[in-house]
Amino acid sequence: MTFDAIGIAGTGLTVHRKWLDALSDNIANLNTAVAPGDEAFRERYVLVEEGSRSPGVYVAGTALGDAEGRLVHQPDHPLADENGYVRMPDIDFGSQMSQLILAQRGYQASAGVVDRARNAYEAALQIGRS
Template identity: 80%
Template sequence: MTFDAIGIAGTGLTTHRKWLDALSDNIANINTAVTPAAPAFQERYVVVENSALSPGVYVAGTELGSPEGRLVHQPDHPLADADGYVRYPDIDLGDQMSQLIMAQRGYQASAGIVDRVRNAYEAALQIGRS
């Protein structure tokens, strides 16, 4: 039972870490401009599923947002086309920051569970030694 709790919390740690990685990638590329003919940076979404073989969750993969992005009129930008447009990703910073907070708290909760279960296991070992 104790090891199941550590294993389940471990899957949560891995899943939240990968979610944090995707979010940091999205935030880092929010201002990445390309020419209008090129696809924009595509927002990363982490796909999570229940594990059929063991308790917990796992990252089944990632999905990508639209390569269409948004066109912005910036005639002085070095990547601007003849009409003065550049393409940016269509990523909402507020949404990314909200998800970042949720992913951080989920990671912290899973790490806290690992610590509490480890402490309980150590206490049980101490009782057994007495």
């Protein structure tokens, strides 16, 4: 039972780490401008599914947001077109930061489960030695 808890929490750690990676990539590219005719940076999403053969959650893949982005008037930008527009990602910073907090707390919760299960296993070993 303890090993199951460690394994399941370990899958949660992996999923939350991948989610944190995607969010940090989104935040880092929030202000990445391209020429209006090019594709904007596409927001990264982590797709998660419940394990079918073993308990836990797993990263099923990633999805990308819209490449259209949004046009921003920045006539002094080197990539601006003749009308002064550049294409920026359509990523909401507030939403990304909220998700970052959720992913961080989920990671911390999974790490706490691993620690508690390990402590319970060590206590059971000590009882067995007595």
